[in-house]
Amino acid sequence: xxxxxxxxxxxxxxxxxxxxxxxxxxxxxxxxxxxxxxxxxxxxxxxxxxxxxxxxxxxxxxxxxxxxxxxxxxxxxxxxxxxxxxxxxxxxxxxxxxxxxxxxxxxxxxxxxxxxxxxxxxxxxxxxxxxxxxxxxxxxxxxxxxxxxxxxxxxxxxxxxxxxxxxxxxxxxxxxxxxxxxxxxxxxxxxxxxxxxxxxxxxxxxxxxxxxxxxxxxxxxxxxxxxxxxxxxxxxxxxxxxxxxxxxxxxxxxxxxxxxxxxxxxxxxxxxxxxxxxxxxxxxxxxxxxxxxxxxxxxxxxxxxxxxxxxxxxxxxxxxxxxxxxxxxxxxxxxxxxxxxxxxxxxxxxxxxxxxxxxxxxxxxxxxxxxx
Amino acid sequence: xxxxxxxxxxxxxxxxxxxxxxxxxxxxxxxxxxxxxxxxxxxxxxxxxxxxxxxxxxxxxxxxxxxxxxxxxxxxxxxxxxxxxxxxxxxxxxxxxxxxxxxxxxxxxxxxxxxxxxxxxxxxxxxxxxxxxxxxxxxxxxxxxxxxxxxxxxxxxxxxxxxxxxxxxxxxxxxxxxxxxxxxxxxxxxxxxxxxxxxxxxxxxxxxxxxxxxxxxxxxxxxxxxxxxxxxxxxxxxxxxxxxxxxxxxxxxxxxxxxxxxxxxxxxxxxxxxxxxxxxxxxxxxxxxxxxxxxxxxxxxxxxxxxxxxxxxxxxxxxxxxxxxxxxxxxxxxxxxxxxxxxxxxxxxxxxxxxxxxxxxxxxxxxxxxxxx
Numbered sequence: 218x219x220x221x222x223x224x225x226x227x228x229x230x231x232x233x234x235x236x237x238x239x240x241x242x243x244x245x246x247x248x249x250x251x252x253x254x255x256x257x258x259x260x261x262x263x264x265x266x267x268x269x270x271x272x273x274x275x276x277x278x279x280x281x282x283x284x285x286x287x288x289x290x291x292x293x294x295x296x297x298x299x300x301x302x303x304x305x306x307x308x309x310x311x312x313x314x315x316x317x318x319x320x321x322x323x324x325x326x327x328x329x330x331x332x333x334x335x336x337x338x339x340x341x342x343x344x345x346x347x348x349x350x351x352x353x354x355x356x357x358x359x360x361x362x363x364x365x366x367x368x369x370x371x372x373x374x375x376x377x378x379x380x381x382x383x384x385x386x387x388x389x390x391x392x393x394x395x396x397x398x399x400x401x402x403x404x405x406x407x408x409x410x411x412x413x414x415x416x417x418x419x420x421x422x423x424x425x426x427x428x429x430x431x432x433x434x435x436x437x438x439x440x441x442x443x444x445x446x447x448x449x450x451x452x453x454x455x456x457x458x459x460x461x462x463x464x465x466x467x468x469x470x471x472x473x474x475x476x477x478x479x480x481x482x483x484x485x486x487x488x489x490x491x492x493x494x495x496x497x498x499x500x501x502x503x504x505x506x507x508x509x510x511x512x513x514x515x516x517x518x519x520x521x522x523x524x525x526x527x528x529x530x531x532x533x534x535x536x537x538x539x540x541x542x543x544x545x546x547x548x549x550x551x552x553x554x555x556x557x558x559x560x561x562x563x564x565x566x567x568x569x570x571x572x573x574x575x576x577x578x579x580x581x582x583x584x585x586x587x588x589x
Numbered sequence: 590x591x592x593x594x595x596x597x598x599x600x601x602x603x604x605x606x607x608x609x610x611x612x613x614x615x616x617x618x619x620x621x622x623x624x625x626x627x628x629x630x631x632x633x634x635x636x637x638x639x640x641x642x643x644x645x646x647x648x649x650x651x652x653x654x655x656x657x658x659x660x661x662x663x664x665x666x667x668x669x670x671x672x673x674x675x676x677x678x679x680x681x682x683x684x685x686x687x688x689x690x691x692x693x694x695x696x697x698x699x700x701x702x703x704x705x706x707x708x709x710x711x712x713x714x715x716x717x718x719x720x721x722x723x724x725x726x727x728x729x730x731x732x733x734x735x736x737x738x739x740x741x742x743x744x745x746x747x748x749x750x751x752x753x754x755x756x757x758x759x760x761x762x763x764x765x766x767x768x769x770x771x772x773x774x775x776x777x778x779x780x781x782x783x784x785x786x787x788x789x790x791x792x793x794x795x796x797x798x799x800x801x802x803x804x805x806x807x808x809x810x811x812x813x814x815x816x817x818x819x820x821x822x823x824x825x826x827x828x829x830x831x832x833x834x835x836x837x838x839x840x841x842x843x844x845x846x847x848x849x850x851x852x853x854x855x856x857x858x859x860x861x862x863x864x865x866x867x868x869x870x871x872x873x874x875x876x877x878x879x880x881x882x883x884x885x886x887x888x889x890x891x892x893x894x895x896x897x898x899x900x901x902x903x904x905x906x907x908x909x910x911x912x913x914x915x916x917x918x919x920x921x922x923x924x925x926x927x928x929x930x931x932x933x934x935x936x937x938x939x940x941x942x943x944x945x946x947x948x949x950x951x952x953x954x955x956x957x958x959x960x961x962x
Contacts, residue, residue: 264927264928292921293921293928295918296883298869298873298883299670299873300883300914303666303915304918306662307656307666307919308922322782323880345782420768421879
């Protein structure tokens with residue numbers, strides 16, 4: 218086994234002086250790598266084929282692996298504990314990774330921050346808007362504004378419903394979830410003022426049984442379009458399809474799960490970001506510490522329309538996409554929350570990327586449900 | 590009888606001692622040889638599984654070695670993962686000596702870690718120095734853990750409630766209690782998207798053991814394991830506990846305080862799990878959140894059974910399983926196999942080891958001389 222001819226000392230030394238190409242060459246049995254090649258490690262908190270958050274990243278990883286000179290190593294089901302710090306180190310020490318994508322929220326602090334301090338020559342990027350000045354310079358954040366894609370979902374759903382009742386299965390009442398519920402509602406009510414969105418919080422990111430119950434409860438309450446913000450929308454979409462409701466997706470494409478009722482879905486397009494990073498490094502450039510964006514920079518997208526989308530819905534959604542690419546605001550005053558309190562005064566508007574949107578802690582008028 | 594005495598008198602004293610030692614090693618080697626054979630059998634079974642999937646067992650086991658034990662970094666990775674397992678395995682092993690099967694160590698770990706993080710909040714706000722904050726956190730974490738599993742022991746003794754089911758269900762209650770507070774009253778407003786308690790602050794974090802790259806939970810676990818081995822094997826408490834585990838009616842007939850022994854053993858067990866929770870908060874997370882429920886309590890059950898409930902044997906077994914977990918990532922990356930692969934291996938080992946329990950006492954080689962069964 219040639220793999221065992223490297224002594225611990227040699228391994229550490231070679232890693233320390235940054236000759237990662239050499240280490241990788243020795244450790245990767247039979248596949249010697251040319252110097253300058255990029256090895257990217259991608260870490261998922263769940264399974265890569267979860268039809269959700271992780272799959273969205275895995276799809277991008279696959280596209281990234283097809284780029285010449287890029288090697289991708291992946292690890293799934295890594296919990297948000299010291300295990301993820303060790304996985305990052307293992308990718309660096311044993312696989313020679315020079316760029317790490319940590320894709321789960323809880324990976325950032327303290328795990329990614331500490332690992333970045335320990336390996337200043339390796340680049341670390343994390344999929345949530347958490348990097349701030351003072352954090353390691355070789356770390357950073359990338360993020361997509363999925364609420365914009367949920368807005369498109371809402372527009373399409375608002376014109377695809379017959380009962381004017383839309384259902385939303387949500388994990389936790391935190392800002393990122395609330396802004397998606399609000400965007401969906403604003404989209405639906407823009408094209409169909411009679412539409413309401415009934416929301417059920419399940420309490421956690423992955424509770425398939427409760428998600429199924431919530432879906433059924435929403436349909437029983439008269440909702441004929443169901444969407445969600447949970448880690449893996451598979452349960453919700455499948456159940457809704459089986460009960461004859463239309464669906465809008467979340468995170469990745471669930472079109473295959475709902476051949477009859479799928480309208481469209483809010484998807485991340487991490488591929489855009491990953492390829493930009495790989496391209497920058499290949500040219501010897503420096504990676505930005507913080508990037509985020511939505512429709513206008515192609516960081517988010519909507520799943521191609523399914524059989525559930527009506528022609529009017531498609532036309533209106535396409536028009537709304539054009540508006541988003543032009544960075545037109547959809548949080549426009551006067552706007553009330555669902556308790557009747559004014560949250561945006563008349564004449565005020567919050568354009569996409571306004572930090573105001575990141576800190577939303579209310580549900581807009583038209584949402585049936587409560588945060589507490 | 591006279592013959593025996595004459596024989597002994599004829600043999601030099603040193604020879605007797607030596608022969609005794611050999612005899613003792615020969616007999617106790619049963620507890621090493623049988624598990625080893627079982628592990629090898631599990632490895633062979635797993636190789637068949639790999640071959641059926643079209644993967645090379647040689648590649649698998651060499652990656653297992655490399656990722657778990659092959660380099661200095663791999664050792665660090667392994668030991669970090671082993672640290673909480675030692676303590677959660679002790680949470681299973683100690684009550685097991687009394688015949689109690691406690692599988693809810695996860696709950697004691699979560700509540701222990703959570704209460705340590707909570708008690709730290711007012712202390713940190715009052716800017717108490719770390720030599721005050723940490724001991725208080727430690728005492729609270731172990732105390733809460735002891736209370737939680739001690740409660741299971743009390744339910745068992747006073748109300749006759751099955752301790753296995755009770756401890757498992759109580760672990761869900763523990764996790765729910767933590768989530769309730771972490772997502773509500775005790776939530777750090779500065780951390781909107783991952784509900785957590787307020788951080789205990791860098792000054793109150795326990796660092797790593799110098800030069801080892803592993804936090805202090807590992808040496809603490811080893812010390813506790815050794816101490817509990819002494820307690821269970823070299824004290825009257827341990828003896829009484831083992832008698833209770835052997836035959837609870839006989840123990841009662843002897844006048845042993847069975848109820849007290851059960852509750853105490855459960856409390857010790859819970860303290861171990863609570864200690865694991867303390868280190869998760871004070872050495873790793875720096876706050877309490879849902880990540881405390883990472884499954885260490887459940888892997889600890891596996892460790893304890895593989896170690897046959899022996900506190901000392903738990904240390905190498907925890908390191909062994911830590912190594913498998915550490916190598917799991919490398920195997921995923923290099924062989925393109927799903928994460929469940931190493932779980933299949935762990936499951937096979939568990940089953941084969943349990944089956945191998947029936948082999949004890951069946952080989953003449955390990956029996957005392959003269960035992961002609």
